[in-house]
Amino acid sequence: MNEELKRERALASFDPNELSAFLYRGEDNCAALKNFENLVVSNPQLDNSNAYFLTIEESYENALKAEIEFLKLKKEIDFEKLHPSVQILCRNMVIQVAPFALHRSMFTTMIKNQSTSEQLKKWMPLIEKYQIIGSYAQTELGHGTNVRALETTATYNPSTETFILHSPTLMSTKWWPGSIGHTATHVILMARLITTGKDHGIHPFVVQIRSLEDHSVLPGIKLGHIGPKMGYATIDNGFLCFNHVHIPRENMLMKYNKVSPNGIYVKAKGYNEKLSYLSMVMIRAYLVFDAGFFLSRSCTIAIRYSAIRRQGKINKRGPESKILDYKTQQYALLPVLATSYAFWLTGLKVFQLYLKVQMEITQQCFDNAQELHATCAGMKAFSSQVAANGSEICRFRCGGHGFSMSSGLPSIYANVLAPMCTYEGDNIVMMLQTARYLTKCSSKLMSGEKISTPAAEYLTSFTGATRCTVTSPDEFRNPKMLMRIFKHRAARLVLAVSKKHQRILSSGVSPGEAWNRCSVDLVRAAKAHCHQFVVEQFASTIENGNFSDELRPVMDALFFLYSLHGIVEEAKDFLKDGFLSDDQLEMASDVLMEILDEIRPNAICLVDAFIHSDHALNSVIGRYDGNVYENMMKWAESFPLNERPVLPAYEKYLRPLLKGELASKL
Numbered sequence: 300m301n302e303e304l305k306r307e308r309a310l311a312s313f314d315p316n317e318l319s320a321f322l323y324r325g326e327d328n329c330a331a332l333k334n335f336e337n338l339v340v341s342n343p344q345l346d347n348s349n350a351y352f353l354t355i356e357e358s359y360e361n362a363l364k365a366e367i368e369f370l371k372l373k374k375e376i377d378f379e380k381l382h383p384s385v386q387i388l389c390r391n392m393v394i395q396v397a398p399f400a401l402h403r404s405m406f407t408t409m410i411k412n413q414s415t416s417e418q419l420k421k422w423m424p425l426i427e428k429y430q431i432i433g434s435y436a437q438t439e440l441g442h443g444t445n446v447r448a449l450e451t452t453a454t455y456n457p458s459t460e461t462f463i464l465h466s467p468t469l470m471s472t473k474w475w476p477g478s479i480g481h482t483a484t485h486v487i488l489m490a491r492l493i494t495t496g497k498d499h500g501i502h503p504f505v506v507q508i509r510s511l512e513d514h515s516v517l518p519g520i521k522l523g524h525i526g527p528k529m530g531y532a533t534i535d536n537g538f539l540c541f542n543h544v545h546i547p548r549e550n551m552l553m554k555y556n557k558v559s560p561n562g563i564y565v566k567a568k569g570y571n572e573k574l575s576y577l578s579m580v581m582i583r584a585y586l587v588f589d590a591g592f593f594l595s596r597s598c599t600i601a602i603r604y605s606a607i608r609r610q611g612k613i614n615k616r617g618p619e620s621k622i623l624d625y626k627t628q629q630y631a632l633l634p635v636l637a638t639s640y641a642f643w644l645t646g647l648k649v650f651q652l653y654l655k656v657q658m659e660i661t662q663q664c665f666d667n668a669q670e671l672h673a674t675c676a677g678m679k680a681f682s683s684q685v686a687a688n689g690s691e692i693c694r695f696r697c698g699g700h701g702f703s704m705s706s707g708l709p710s711i712y713a714n715v716l717a718p719m720c721t722y723e724g725d726n727i728v729m730m731l732q733t734a735r736y737l738t739k740c741s742s743k744l745m746s747g748e749k750i751s752t753p754a755a756e757y758l759t760s761f762t763g764a765t766r767c768t769v770t771s772p773d774e775f776r777n778p779k780m781l782m783r784i785f786k787h788r789a790a791r792l793v794l795a796v797s798k799k800h801q802r803i804l805s806s807g808v809s810p811g812e813a814w815n816r817c818s819v820d821l822v823r824a825a826k827a828h829c830h831q832f833v834v835e836q837f838a839s840t841i842e843n844g845n846f847s848d849e850l851r852p853v854m855d856a857l858f859f860l861y862s863l864h865g866i867v868e869e870a871k872d873f874l875k876d877g878f879l880s881d882d883q884l885e886m887a888s889d890v891l892m893e894i895l896d897e898i899r900p901n902a903i904c905l906v907d908a909f910i911h912s913d914h915a916l917n918s919v920i921g922r923y924d925g926n927v928y929e930n931m932m933k934w935a936e937s938f939p940l941n942e943r944p945v946l947p948a949y950e951k952y953l954r955p956l957l958k959g960e961l962a963s964k965l
Contacts (some may be wrong), residue, residue, distance in 0.1 A: 300667030301925025303621070304903060307606045311904035313849040318908035321844060322643065324382040324588070329910065331381055335389045336912045338375060344368050345393060347917050351704040352939055355532055359481070362533035365394040370429070384647065387585075387592065392915040394712060396533045399432065401477045406433030408581055409487045412657075413503055413552035421549075422505065430664040431511070434476050434483035436539055441470025444728040446489070446501055451505055451541070453551070455494035457562040460548045462504060464490060466540035475722070479537030480524030484509045492551070494562045502682060503552045509540065519544040530713030580672055582723050583679035584653040588646025590682035593715050594639040594689050599906040600666055600707055600921030601693035604700070606903055607925050622696075623902065629895045631696045635689040636898075636905060637861040642682050645836040649678055669736060670752045674832070677733030680726035681829035687716040700920050700927075705934045734796075734821035737828055741797035754832065761790035767879050775890045776855075781862040784879070785831035788872050792824035827872065832860055853905070856897050863891040 320326045339345050345368055353361060369390065378386065390397065397403075410422050410433075425431045442448045450471035453462040466472055473479070476486065492502040505637050508520050516522055523538045551558060555567040605623035613620045621629050656671040694701040694708040701708050720726050740755040750759055767784060774780055796817055803813040814821075841854045866873055866887050873879040879887075898905070913923055919931045940946065955961050 301607060301927075303607050304603065304923075304925035307903040308907070310900040312901060313847070313853050313904065315904040315908040317847060317850050318853075318905070319910050321846070321850075322908060323385050323388075323910075328382050328385045330378055331932075332385050332388060332910055335372065335376055336392060336914065337638070340914050342368060342372070342636040345914075349937070349939075350917060351710070358532045359398065359535055362398050363395055363482075366397055366399050369393040369397075383650065384588065384592075387588070388910075390917075391592070392912060392961075394533065395413065395710075395915075396531050398478055398482045398534060399429075400534070400816060401435050402426070402429075402433045402483070404582060404585075405435035405579075406485070406487055406531065409435065409503055409552065410505070411635050413554050415553050418505075418549070418552065418554075420617065431484045431507075431608065432478065432482055433476040434486045435489075435802070436473040436476040436479065436486040437489040438473065438475045439470060440474040440538070440831070441468070443475075444603075444725050449489060449491065449501055451488065451490040452806050453488075453490040453492050453502070453546075455548070455558055455562050456545075458505035458562065459545065460560055461545040462548065462551060464488065464504070464506065464541040464544040464546060466542070471540065473539040475536050476539065477531075477534045477536050479508075479539050480520055480535030481537075483533055484511060484514070487552075492564070493560070494558055494564050497564070497566050499556075499566075500799065502556065504546065505550045505552065506544075506546055517544075529648045529717040530715075531718050532711070536953050579723055580675045581653055581657075583675035583729075584646075584650045586719060586723065587642060587675075587678045587682045589719065590686035590715070591639050591642030591644070591646050593711055593719075594642060594686045595906070595909045596911055596916060597690040597711050598632060598636045598639055598710060599698050599909055599911050600916060600918045601701070602636065602902050602906050603633060603922070603925065604706075604920040605699050607920075607927050608698075609702075614683070623899070626892070626895065627951070628696060629899060631692055633898050633902065634860055634864040635692055635893055636902065637857045637864070638685060638689055639909075640857050640905075641833050641861045642686065643835050643838045644840045645678070648836045649674060670754050673733045674754055676724065676729040677825050677829045678832065679723060680720075680729035680733075681826060681833075683715065683719040684726055687712070687720055690715050697920060700837060700931070701947065703887045703919075703931075705919040705931060707921060711903050729817060730822045733828065734793075734825040737793045737824065738797045738800060738821070741794055744794075744802075745797070745801075755828075757786040757831070758790050758793060761794060763791070763876065766877065767883055769883050769886065772886045772890050772893075775863060776859055778842065778855075778858065780837055781859070781866075782831070782838055784873065785827075785834045787878050788869075789824070789827040789831040791876055791878075792820070792827045792872070796820040796824045816900040830865060830869075833867070837861060853898075853901055855904075856894050860891065860898060861896045863887050863894065867891055 308473075316326075316329070319329050323329050323332065345365055350358070350361070372393070378389070381389070401690050404452050407426055410419070410426060414422065426433065437446065437449070439449055439451065441450065450466070450468055451473065452465050452467060454465070455462055473488075476483075477488070485505060486508045488504045490504060492499040507517060508522060509516055519542045520539070521542070522537055525536050525538055528536065548558060548560065557565045559565065602623065606621055607629055608622045609619035610622050611619060613624060623632070652671060652674065654665045659665075659667060690708065690712040694706070694712055697706060697708065700706055704710065724732075737755060737758075740752065740758060744750055744758055750756055765787065769775060769779075769780060799820065800813055800817045803816055804810065808816070837858050841858050844851075844854065846854060866879075869886070870879075870884055874881070874884065907923075914920075919934050920927050922930065934942070
């Protein structure tokens with residue numbers, strides 16, 4: 300163990316094991332996680348030391364091998380009884396980006412949520428035994444977020460009792476579905492249902508795309524891998540199109556809507572088309588937790604390295620200073636640490652909300668479905684973008700070594716920035732969906748109706764003339780005051796853009812154009828709404844936490860840091876209507892600097908509490924033992940190109956140049 304990290308851990312004022320038990324909902328879960336880590340590390344099939352040296356094909360094959368090993372390891376622990384956060388961590392310990400991810404998530408969830416009892420009996424045993432491997436095909440080359448405009452058709456033929464799947468244009472080619480390139484045997488296909496000459500919109504169908512005998516592509520289907528991309532190298536994202544392919548009538552998922560043998564379409568009573576997209580809402584709920592999860596990995600690496608790395612001197616006497624002792628480094632990294640906790644805990648809350656509403660929907664109660672959709676859409680966008688920015692800050696603050704793949708930070712950044720900020724809905728579009736919900740709530744409020752949904756209830760207490768009552772720095776350590784500040788800002792922006800939208804509509808402009816003119820302000824308001832939502836969830840989770848006297852002030856400090864950093868960084872919004880004064884903002888900034896000092900001694904144990912194993916982090920500079928430099932040299936020496944001192948390129952290009960054979964041509 301590096302002596303620097305020994306001393307850092309000795310500085311902590313709390314027991315990191317207590318915090319781990321809180322994060323993973325119990326000591327039993329923590330013990331299961333560590334037991335699983337031992338199983339992973341002792342399995343030679345899961346060695347990931349060369350992961351950054353692999354080609355795309357090698358990465359894919361390595362990921363498949365890891366997936367198979369994971370399925371075996373699940374049997375050695377009571378996996379399904381673990382808390383969802385622990386399940387995610389176990390999976391990511393084996394492989395961060397898995398070829399079977401869509402099989403476990405979207406494909407299985409759609410089957411469970413949209414199938415009749417007969418369909419469940421048919422498909423679920425095959426899914427659970429991995430006798431088929433599923434994917435989810437929605438996005439097309441020409442349309443992504445605008446689901447209603449998808450072009451792939453499923454036309455019912457009553458004479459054969461089959462649906463005829465067809466991709467009528469190049470733009471209707473399914474594009475981006477994970478696992479399509481080489482892995483999946485079946486997909487949930489989102490296509491336009493056409494029967495008796497009428498288009499009934501987008502519906503889900505189970506479609507076999509490859510032979511279960513030899514994995515060959517079935518007749519009438521064209522598919523393949525879409526090629527290299529930024530991040531997610533282990534996922535074989537692909538393209539898929541159909542040329543009048545017949546599938547049985549029973550392959551349409553018919554829990555809610557049905558097509559009879561003679562082609563009559565029957566829509567379920569009280570059916571909302573958003574039910575077809577409930578699985579996407581589930582993924583968005585997961586992504587909020589994922590944002591905190593990946594951000595916690597980034598700051599674990601960066602903060603450990605910052606406690607090892609010495610550079611320059613704060614004081615002329617003595618050794619060079621740890622870069623974590625510089626205020627600029629603390630201001631960059633410690634708010635990222637606080638944000639990872641905020642998103643981790645908020646993500647668990649959002650997923651609980653999803654489970655609650657899903658249960659209500661099974662009982663034909665759709666009262667909270669809109670709120671769930673708006674919350675998950677906005678929070679997916681907000682958390683993934685902040686996580687991408689935070690991961691890049693962590694990489695940047697590790698200097699040159701953060702640029703090396705050996706740090707683990709470039710792969711985390713790529714996996715957060717590219718996929719998380721894009722899939723399951725473009726972030727701007729997601730923010731606008733949340734904004735639409737908020738403007739509807741505002742319209743109700745302005746017309747004298749009550750707002751009963753918890754997520755938007757804060758709009759009812761807004762009064763424009765209100766001023767922040769803080770008179771001393773200590774009042775910025777009051778959670779209720781901080782929540783009030785964030786709610787005021789969000790309410791002001793939401794109500795202002797709602798009124799602006801109404802004014803433009805009243806002038807005779809079309810609804811689409813009025814929305815477009817307000818879109819920048821709408822996104823800003825939705826972000827403010829999401830920001831206050833995180834502050835509220837973070838505060839309530841800490842308030843209700845059963846912490847020891849040693850841990851409680853540490854958790855309070857994390858909450859204060861997250862909130863005050865948001866105020867200082869977004870100062871314009873809080874100052875604009877005079878709610879905060881310049882003097883109050885200065886006080887908030889001073890308290891923020893005090894809290895950096897309070898968190899600094901606990902920084903290493905705060906990242907240790909996430910229990911990210913060295914195997915999972917796969918980072919030379921983020922090692923638990925802190926032995927960075929000797930292992931960095933070992934990593935470089937193991938690079939396959941170093942096995943050959945002289946490469947073939949020497950004979951082709953360097954030797955002729957060095958020997959003067961090209962002199963006459965240069």
